[in-house]
Amino acid sequence: MTIQTRKVTKSKIHQCLYLALMCFLMQLSGCAKASNSLERSLIEAVAPQQKVKDILKFEINSVENVRVIDGDNPHIGLYLAKNNSKLNNGVRAELSLDYPFEEGETVTYHWKMKIPADFKSDAPRNRWWSMAQWHDQPNRIKKETWKNHASLSPPVALYYGVFRGKDVLSVHYKGLKPSPYDLIELKRDQWTTIDMQIKWSQKGDGWLKVFVNGSADPVVVKKGPNMHNDYQHYLKLGMYRDPSIETENWVFIDELMINP
DSSP, rough: OOOOOOOHHHHHHHHHHHHHHHHHHHHTOOOOOOOOOHHHHHHHHOOOHHHHHEEEEEEOOSGGGEEEESSSEEEEEEOOOOOOBTTTTBEEEEEOHHHHOOTEEEEEEEEEEEEOOOOOOOTTTTTOOOEEEOOOOOOOOGGGOOGGGGOOOSSEEEEEEEEEEEEEEEEEESSSOOTTEEEEOOTTTTTTTEEEEEEOOSSSTTTTEEEEEEOSSEEEEEEEEOSSSOOOOOOEEEEETTTTTOOEEEEEEEEEEEEO
């Protein structure tokens, strides 16, 4: 038996050690970073506005969890498998957008979302499965840090489930019980356009209006406080779900835009 070998130079050894070190550091940070070219192509595919491109990030375990879907209308797909490990304390494949605003301002978040025809739901159990959530964070202006920041549920969120045989997103709003009337239907293999108009406030003058597929009137309206603290809340869009859900799923996102 002949065993084939090849000469390995010191430079090759150093290169391998460097790559191994970088992979180790990426695992320690809990964030898989795509190459610059891949990251650029992902951002270009989903974000038409420069102000969104400048602050858009990805929270994924590996490059296998995100993909550019080419064609007449390029967009991105986010993927979760049953063996995905936890990232930042959860099983997720999300876009993260930390758009700056002051309390009292109104911001409109616009995007298109699609689930494929073979999307595997969690019915009838309907365990928690977020597809959009706005989170509080430490006030950097006050030099607050995550170390002493309380862990709270998102004050505004859209949770996926199946209701009366239909795929829906349920609107969750701080301090209010979710209602079966506040649902957004997702028709499989069809784009759903969502505009979330939010007046951000810790007080009673806060509100939320949800427009679907260009509707003239909001399909959901909520009123009341929607901030946990006085600093900008950031959007996480995609999939974040109960770790015990083991299905393989894709969700597709396009035209992520922010308007005051």
